[in-house]
Amino acid sequence: MTEPQGQRIAVLKERASGETRVSATPETVKKLVALGAAVSVESGAGLSASISDEDYRAAGADLGTAEALLAGADIVFGVQGPDPALLSGVKPGAWVVATLDPFGQRERVDAYAAAGLEALAMEFMPRITRAQSMDVLSSQSNLAGYKAVIAAADTYGRAFPMMMTAAGTVSAAKCFVMGVGVAGLQAIATARRLGAQVSATDVRSATKEQIQSLGAKPIFVENVAGIEGEGSGGYATEMSEEYQKAQAELVSSHIAKQDIVITTALIPGRAAPRLISDAQIATMKPGSVIFDLAAPQGGNVEGCVADQVVERHGVKIMGFSNTPAHLPADTSALYARNLFNFLSAFWDKEQGKPVLDEEIGDAVRLTQGGKVVNARLLG
Incomplete structure (x- = not known):
């Protein structure tokens, strides 16, 4: 009996503007090679994440051009979905494993299907217990929440912690976090570590205890029901008009007293919900800072422009189009582990390749056999 030929994994250099991450690190290359895979990395792929070509070679990877890597690839790794034109030399049936923005980049998904590729969207990973280690949205959001506070603190013209000096006392900054998912929880924790007085709100009532556990004050609408529990997949859903009105009134009264506001609210597949209006910004103190994690x-x-600091009513509004890319070494390390955990969980030793099960396979698979097959794109 002949040994199965190892899968060839191609790790591409990211080509999207501002993308500094990479989809494999020397740590995960070693682990993939140990599974029996042959890993090839495009020259220079890790430089923006502080990883040299020599680091990859030492871990067991081959280095080469994209064209050379892709010609024999069974699996293509990316952070963002690669241009279908770049994949023209990839054999039909090969996997493309990346964050693919299926709703925003539907034409690209269709092109993958037309090329006979099997596109696997890592952001569609179901939020179930056994998939936690594969969840790229959580790993990247965690560091994004941290970076949002650090960037806001850098832009804010005052100190975060209370300081008692011989010349007088500096009051602690007041920080309000809107949306208590993975990013929001990390933003709360980071602002607390920096010494701010922190408060937070969410439409999901279950987050009250999470907010309090981090030493922050929960700010919630009390007279109108929000979402009990966690909502679908751990995400919030759209609320009733009555709740939205009550929340807007509560936020308006609270936001006027804040120095830093971090907004994190997203609904998958839809535009980000509007949480702060221009009128509410006008009530804030001059010199306050709002960091909008939903800028992309x-x-x-209102008025946020990704990658720009916009000043309205003396308040600075900011947000990055790709917040994880501002911490490339750490976000790459976590993302690469997510991808390794995904492949290794389904690695079939006898076949020498990963074989997906129905639950996770159906969730992340966008295209197969020349067609778009994901229910979320067909519904």
């Missing part, structure tokens, strides 16, 4: 999806804050 249209923003939670």
